Amino acid sequence: MKIVYYPHPALRHPTKPLAAIDRQVHLDAGRMLDLMYENKGLGLASNQVFLSYRIVVLNPTGDPQQRDKEEVLLNPVVLERKGTIEGEEGCLSFPDLFQKIRRAKTVRVQAYNLRGEVVEKTIGDLEARLWQHEVDHLDGILFIDKMGPIARLSSRASLKKFEQDFQRGREKGEIPSETELERMIQAHDEELEKNGGTPPLEQPPAL
Numbered sequence: 443m444k445i446v447y448y449p450h451p452a453l454r455h456p457t458k459p460l461a462a463i464d465r466q467v468h469l470d471a472g473r474m475l476d477l478m479y480e481n482k483g484l485g486l487a488s489n490q491v492f493l494s495y496r497i498v499v500l501n502p503t504g505d506p507q508q509r510d511k512e513e514v515l516l517n518p519v520v521l522e523r524k525g526t527i528e529g530e531e532g533c534l535s536f537p538d539l540f541q542k543i544r545r546a547k548t549v550r551v552q553a554y555n556l557r558g559e560v561v562e563k564t565i566g567d568l569e570a571r572l573w574q575h576e577v578d579h580l581d582g583i584l585f586i587d588k589m590g591p592i593a594r595l596s597s598r599a600s601l602k603k604f605e606q607d608f609q610r611g612r613e614k615g616e617i618p619s620e621t622e623l624e625r626m627i628q629a630h631d632e633e634l635e636k637n638g639g640t641p642p643l644e645q646p647p648a649l
């Protein structure tokens with residue numbers, strides 16, 4: 443498992459609701475948390491590690507010593523948004539790019555945890571920003587899509603650099619071709635669909 447960088451197509455591929463929590467989900471969550479801490483991130487979404495179901499890991503402190511603050515969110519949704527606030531934001535798929543992004547100030551959110559329980563809460567500040575950023579990822583939406591004109595303009599050079607690096611990686615054969623990627627995403631989806639034999643979630647995902 444590794445983090446993919448913009449403009450990797452997996453970042454634009456909407457993920458599918460998870461139907462059952464099995465051993466693999468626990469393993470993926472653990473690996474994602476490790477990767478998040480290693481890269482000094484506060485959150486990581488499945489698209490960023492090339493998984494095709496809806497899972498997010500986060501810890502607003504970013505501190506691996508504060509494991510009590512970390513969360514694994516399955517099929518997370520933002521139910522309600524209130525107010526707006528601008529704040530600095532970055533993304534593990536865009537190393538070293540930080541820009542001011544406008545987000546809802548307070549959000550009511552819902553997700554399943556790893557025990558299959560529904561967690562619902564109203565949150566604000568950094569935690570609200572994190573949730574919005576990560577749930578967007580699951581729908582193939584990136585923080586660059588949310589930038590205002592000034593942030594967009596001042597990110598142009600960095601984005602160009604990411605695109606060139608990606609192209610170079612592809613030429614060197616480090617990144618699979620578009621057709622190869624499509625095939626891999628398809629295979630992931632099929633694997634997900636036949637992922638039976640485990641108890642389904644008690645309620646359908648709230649979408």
Ligand SMILES: [Zn+2]
Binds near residue numbers: 533
């Ligand atoms: Zn991100």
